[in-house]
Amino acid sequence: MAKPMTKTQLVAALAEEMGSDKKSAGGALDAVIAIITREVSAGGSVTLPGVGKIYCRERPERTVRNPATGEQIQKEADKVVKMTIAKALKDSVNG
Known part of the structure; x- marks a missing residue:
């Protein structure tokens, strides 16, 4: 399995794709992350077209077991x- 892409690598790839410098690409990535964090924290959801939907879900109170004891x-x-x-991302990975 390949190593996950680091933020530095992502910023470099984003800068290349945008035809921009790394500083503005890093700023754009940070802005997108801040927007997603703010929206999901407030209980909303964010859809990234072609990637997926990020949302917050509430889990009810439940009984769990400590595996050690x-x-x-x-x-x-x-x-x-x-x-x-x-679905588009799933299809591109599997197809």
């Missing part, structure tokens, strides 16, 4: 960030 404990309700992958 076997003790059953009650875990409070919490929120998790989820992503649904777009």
Whole structure:
């Protein structure tokens, strides 16, 4: 399995794709990340066309087991960030 792309590599690739410098590409990437974070934190969702949908989902209170001790404990309700992958991306990977 290939290593994941680092932020530096992503910024360099984005700059090349945009025909821009790394500083403006890094600023654009940081702005997109900030917008996604703000929207999902507020309970909304963000759709990245061709990539997928990022959203926040609430999980109810539940009983979990500590694997080390076997003790059953009650875990409070919490929120998790989820992503649904777009069909176009799935098809490009599998096709």
